[in-house]
Amino acid sequence: MPLPQTQIPGRLQMQLAERGIRMTGPRRAILSVIETATKHLDASQILRKARTVDESVDRSTVYRTLGLLKRQGLIDELDLMHLNGEGHYYERKLGRDHIHMACLRCGKISEFVSRTFESLKNQLERDCHFHILVARLEVGGYCSACRR
């Protein structure tokens, strides 16, 4: 008999467990939302989705959990060029960094992985003696469909 979707411990949940971080109902709900997201979500969207799993999840718990995941380096925080208001968007951090391109006309977000980006970061670490923890490259402009 298969467990309900939200009960399958996802990777995020395991990564927190490995670090000896206490697991709770609301936390499980929020993690599952982030883990199964198919697009970039902001805090209020995460809250809304988490509530479909656990009715009682509170706004501040969402923010506290996002803070925890950020501190643990498990998610990245994005601005996406503030296409809609001033809030932030979140995504799981996996593998190598990617560039976010936001179309200022249609709002589409596309991602791009580039070796040049990696060299740029290496160059920065070398030339500036700077130890990079997070790197965020966001670009605003017109996507292929919208440019003319």
Next chain:
Amino acid sequence: MPLPQTQIPGRLQMQLAERGIRMTGPRRAILSVIETATKHLDASQILRKARTVDESVDRSTVYRTLGLLKRQGLIDELDLMHLNGEGHYYERKLGRDHIHMACLRCGKISEFVSRTFESLKNQLERDCHFHILVARLEVGGYCSACRR
């Protein structure tokens, strides 16, 4: 007899004039603050400094003027990794883009100009058929003095 500092029309003021944009007292004050800034300022710092020139400048006028300058492509808006709260920082846009590095320990902001960054943007425009209007690369980590 030299004019008082704030009366010398700066480049920003001229660029707005060229575009037929009306010049006013508060606007002059705000422009001069941005023009003579030696570090990245946020909206409330700009307001405070502008008020030392023109007592009556209002908060919303600062935001409206920043919006104007953004739309005209004369300033860039930065997050600087949200080192202090959620606000934004502003700087004049001149010449080529540069990378902002924010030290998460001491808060120092350093800037770095890189040809690799330029190639990366070119690559993006070419490979993704994306027309770049603004590009923002921000890095958080430890500066040479703070890393260990």
Next chain:
DNA sequence: TTCTTATTGCGACCGAGTCGCAACACGCGC
């Protein structure tokens, strides 16, 4: 099962940014 301690929900709060409106002032045409 108990006990400690981290986490939660709640409500009040804060600061950044926006908006509608009436008063004002820039600068063009005379």
Next chain:
DNA sequence: GCGCGTGTTGCGACTCGGTCGCAATAAGAA
């Protein structure tokens, strides 16, 4: 110089993202 139309301003109220203190609760180690 002088008036006039329109863009700009100050003001105050508001929205929204995010934070905090606190008492109640629940994890999970012993």
